[in-house]
Amino acid sequence: MKDITNEEIVNAFxxxxxxxxxxxxxxxxxxxxxxxxxxRYIKRIIETxxxxxxxxxxxxxxxxxxxxxxIAILNAAYNRAINxxxxxxKIEFKKEKRTNNRKSAIVIASLFATLMIGCGTSNILFxxxxxxxxxxIEETVGYQSFNTGKVNTISYSADEIAEMADxxxxxxxxxxxxxxxxxxxxxxxxxxxxxxxxxxxxxxxLYQTMNYDINSYDPNLVxxxxxxxxxxYLAANGYSSIAQYKGIMSNMASEQQVYLDNSYGGR
Amino acid sequence: xxxxxxINNIDYLILDExxINNIRYVYLSxxxxxxxxxxxxxxxxDNTEYLVGLDTDIEIKTALNAYFTKHKEEIx
Numbered sequence: 001m002k003d004i005t006n007e008e009i010v011n012a013f014x015x016x017x018x019x020x021x022x023x024x025x026x027x028x029x030x031x032x033x034x035x036x037x038x039x040r041y042i043k044r045i046i047e048t049x050x051x052x053x054x055x056x057x058x059x060x061x062x063x064x065x066x067x068x069x070x071i072a073i074l075n076a077a078y079n080r081a082i083n084x085x086x087x088x089x090k091i092e093f094k095k096e097k098r099t100n101n102r103k104s105a106i107v108i109a110s111l112f113a114t115l116m117i118g119c120g121t122s123n124i125l126f127x128x129x130x131x132x133x134x135x136x137i138e139e140t141v142g143y144q145s146f147n148t149g150k151v152n153t154i155s156y157s158a159d160e161i162a163e164m165a166d167x168x169x170x171x172x173x174x175x176x177x178x179x180x181x182x183x184x185x186x187x188x189x190x191x192x193x194x195x196x197x198x199x200x201x202x203x204x205x206l207y208q209t210m211n212y213d214i215n216s217y218d219p220n221l222v223x224x225x226x227x228x229x230x231x232x233y234l235a236a237n238g239y240s241s242i243a244q245y246k247g248i249m250s251n252m253a254s255e256q257q258v259y260l261d262n263s264y265g266g267r
Numbered sequence: 268x269x270x271x272x273x274i275n276n277i278d279y280l281i282l283d284e285x286x287i288n289n290i291r292y293v294y295l296s297x298x299x300x301x302x303x304x305x306x307x308x309x310x311x312x313d314n315t316e317y318l319v320g321l322d323t324d325i326e327i328k329t330a331l332n333a334y335f336t337k338h339k340e341e342i343x
Contacts, residue, residue: 117304
């Protein structure tokens with residue numbers, strides 16, 4: 001397996017004069033470079049230990065990152081981990097010991113978990129509003145009472161969000177594109193924990209797809225939604241927070257009697 | 268030998284157990300899909316240990332942060 005070299009990355013971008021581009025595009029390119037770093041990082045880690053590992057497992061693991069957008073995968077996995085960790089299902093904790101020759105599965109799972117969490121908590125890749133404070137890790141073991149609490153188990157895969165992006169780009173209705181975006185926000189906000197990340201992912205897909213042939217799209221669509229991220233879209237429209245966006249768009253939809261079809265991304 | 272637990276007919280590797288603020292968190296990853304990862308915490312009821320979901324966003328992120336803090340050296 002041939003690694004991606006730094007030289008290849010540089011060559012890939014050498015014909016792009018980013019100084020003449022909108023700064024947001026430069027940020028987007030920086031994210032792509034970051035994704036390539038992640039891929040190379042995983043590849044180097046796994047190959048370093050390849051004497052202990054099964055080559056089929058290594059290929060399987062690396063193909064996850066070859067075939068799809070790296071950031072999208074890590075983002076989706078991180079969000080899914082958060083959602084899965086909130087399930088209210090209660091399971092008896094019965095450990096099983098097994099003789100397992102697949103050391104590779106254990107090593108890869110551990111590496112992926114660490115990498116995914118590291119990337120997920122990265123402010124560079126996935127900005128997080130409320131970074132937790134450093135945890136106090138203790139040696140003693142204690143228990144607390146079971147609290148079912150209110151949980152949200154809705155999660156959206158990267159593929160589902162990519163499909164939403166396709167639906168937006170093919171939208172033929174009469175509602176303005178801002179309201180179309182808002183309708184998907186309503187859908188993705190069913191998981192408020194991940195709405196920001198998911199909306200950023202949605203805008204990332206929209207941006208990349210439009211870039212392939214931007215002149216083929218309705219100029220109104222381009223001027224309305226062609227932003228590398230939802231954060232950029234909010235900033236460009238003068239919103240300082242998601243809460244403000246939600247409040248203003250909700251009022252506007254009500255005042256203008258806009259009917260937001262539930263089929264927009266609905267399920 | 269690794270520890271496993273079966274949840275909904277899926278085998279999960281127990282990657283680690285970390286105690287934070289007197290709560291024991293268990294980190295699980297599906298054996299055949301390492302990107303399927305989750306955290307549960309252990310509660311004791313009638314002398315039986317159960318795994319349950321975490322309660323808040325900040326609790327999840329604290330648990331994830333603890334795992335990364337403990338293991339990040341492995342990927343350096």
